[in-house]
Amino acid sequence: MTTARSAGQGTRSGGGEAPAGLHGDVRGGSLGGLRAGLLDDPPGGFQDDAARVPDEALLRAVVDACAEGVVLCDARQVVVARNAAAARMLPAARPGTDVASAGEGLFDPGHPEGESREVAFAGRRLLVRRESFGTRHRAWYLRDITAEHARTEALLAERRRTDFLLEAGRRLASSLNPRRCARAAVELASPFLADAAMVVLPPAARRQAPWLRSVPGRPVMQEGVIGPAEVAQVPGLTEALAGFPPVPSRWLDPAQVPEWLLPEGFGVAAHLLVTPLPGNGVPAGALVLARGPGGEPFDEETETLVRVFASRAGAAISAAALYQEQGETNAILTGGLLPPRLPQPAGAELAGSLRAAQQTSLVGGDFYDVCLPAGEAAAGAADGEALLVLGDVCGKGARAAVLAGQVRQSLRALLLLERRPGRLVALLNRCLLASAVPNSFVTLVLGTLTAAGGGTRLELAVAGHPPPLVLRADGTVEEVASRGSMLGAMKEVVLEPVTVELAPGEVCLFYSDGITEAFGGPSGREMYGGARLKTALAGCAGMPASAVVERLEQLSTEWLAGRVQDDRALLAVRAKGIR
DSSP states (O other): OHHHHHHTOOOEETTEEOOTTOSSOTTTSOHHHHHHHHOOSOOTTOOOHHHHSOOHHHHHHHHHTOSSEEEEEETTOBEEEEOHHHHHHOTTOOTTSBHHHHSTTTOOTTSOTTOOEEEEETTEEEEEEEEEETTTEEEEEEEEOHHHHHHHHHHHHHHHHHHHHHHHHHHHTTOOOHHHHHHHHHHHHHHHTOSEEEEEOOOOGGGOEEEEEEETTEEEEEEEEEOHHHHHHSTTHHHHHTTOOOOOGGGSOGGGOOGGGSOTTOOOOSEEEEEEEOOSSSOOEEEEEEEOTTSOOOOHHHHHHHHHHHHHHHHHHHHHHHHHHHHHHHHHHHHTTSOOOOOOOTTEEEEEEEEOSSTTOSOOSEEEEEEOOTTTTTTTOTTOOEEEEEEEESSOHHHHHHHHHHHHHHHHHHTTTOOOHHHHHHHHHHHHHTOSSTTOOEEEEEEEEEEETTEEEEEEEEESSOOOEEEOTTSOEEEOOOOBOOBTSOSSOOBOOEEEEEOTTOEEEEEOHHHHTOEETTTSOEEOHHHHHHHHHHTTTTOOHHHHHHHHHHHHHHHHTTOOOSOEEEEEEEEOOOO
16 A cells, blocks of 8 residues: 555645546546545455556556546546546546536536436437545546437337338228328328328329328318419429439429418428329329428438338329229129119019129129010000010129120110010020120020000010919919020020910019029028929019019028028019009
8 A cells, every 4th residue: 555655645636635646637647546546445454555556557558448438526526537438528528627617417416326317418429427436536437329329219210110101001001092092191291201291193184183282280181183384383293293203302492382382371391302103004193292491301211211102102092093993894884784674564563683692793693684675665665565584694703794794685686686585595595606705504584575455474485494483363373384495505495485374463483593592591501492482472472573572582581591602583573454
C-alpha cells in the first residue's frame, strides 16, 4: 500500500480535492492513484503491493479497451477521469468539468442507482447507468446502442410491413367484387402507406375512369369518375393506367397535383407516388398516394413495399373483374338452359320442376319444355295445341346441360316441319347422330297436347325413358303402355306411339329416372322406385298441377335426406276441359 498511497497524493481539480492520479484523463493519468483512491485497505493476508496492484500501463489499456464508456466523478459531480470510449462519446466531459454540462439530460442523479436508462443524445442512443464508490466518487457507465436500436427498429419495421402485407392479402382475397377489392386497397393504403390514397380503375364507358378515394380521419369512401383530361393532369397517372413501370417519387412534382385529386381539407401534397396495379395481362388500375407537409418522403424501402402491395391489389382486382365477367357470361348462357316459363294452353294446366344433381348448379342433364306451334302463342293457343317434352341426356353438369339445350332447340326447329310425335323423335335421332358432341345419348317422352271435347288428348312417344303415369279421377294410377329405344345410339329408332285421353281433373305425369332411382330412406340404400311414386301420385287426386309437382318434389327430397345423386325432373299435365 505504500507505493499506491504515495502515488495517490494529488492536487485539487475543479476546486475540489480529487484523489491523486484522477486529475487527468485515464489515458494520461495515474491509474495507480485511481486504484488507490477507490479501494479501502486490503483484506488481511494481502501485504504485497506489487502482487495486489497491476502495472499502471496494463490497467490503463484494460480500461481503455472497454466498449462501455466510464466517467468518474467526485461528490460534486465534477469529472475526475474518463476512459477512451467515454472520450469518444462525450468529448466535452473532460476532467475538471461539471458532468451535467458535458451532456445535458444525459446524467440524471435522481435516477435509481444501478438501473440503466435509455437516452437520445446527439443523434445517438445511449444506455446510462450510475454506480457509487463510497461517499466520494460516482461512476457513470455509457453504452452506445445506436446500432442495436437501428437493428431493432429495422426488424420492427420489417415486421410491420410483413403484417401489413398479410392483412392486405387476407382482405383482398375475401371478395370477388372488383369495386370491393378496390375499396379494400384504398382503406389499406391510407394511412399505412400515405396520408391520402386513391385507386383509379381502367376507363370504361365513354373513356370515363372510375376512382375511389379515402378521407383521412373518417371512415368515408368517396367515389367518382374522371375523363382523359383529368387523368392527364396527375403526374404519372396516364403512364400507370397504361401499365408502364412506376417512376420514383422524387421524379414527380407534387406541386402539379390538381386540387380535385386530394380530399377536402387535406391541404398541399408534399410527396406524391403513382404506381400501376398489374392485372391479368392488362393493368387493373393505378394507385395514387400522397403525403402532406408533415410526412416523410417516400424512400426506396417504402416504394418497394408499395410496388409489392400494388401487385397484390392489382391481382385481386383483376381476378375479381374476371370472375364477375365470367359470372355474367355464365348467367347469360345458363338463362338459355333454364326451364322455360310454362305457357298455359286452353283446356290444360301445366306445372314443372327441375332439380340439378349439383346443388351449386341450376342446370343439368334433365330438361323439359313446352312449345306452342308457330303463330299460336300470340293468339293464346285457342285450340289448346302444344308440344310437351321431358328428357334426360347422358351425363351431368354443364356439359349435359349444353346437350339438353341443343335438344330443346332442335325440337323447336323441327316443330316447324313436323308435329307428329313419332316422326319428330325420328328426326331428332338423326340430328343427334350427326352431332359433333360425343355420346349424345338422350331418352325422352314427347307428346302433343290437344283439347278434345270436354277433356284433353295426349299423343305420346316414349324413347328409352320411363313411361308417364296417369292419375285418374277415381284416384287410380295407370302407367302408359308405350316403349321405345334411346336416341343418338342407332340409326333407326323403335317407337310405340300411344294416345292418352284425360278427363277434366285427371293428370298425366312425366318424370325422369332421377325420381324413381333415388337412393334414400332410413338406410340411405333403398331405391324410391316406381311403386312409391305411384302411391304418392295417387295421394294427389284432386290437386292442381302445381300442387301435384310440389308434393312429389317434397316427398322425393325428404327421401334423399340431403343425398345428391342425379338430376330430377317432373312435368304434370292436368286436364281442365273447355267450356
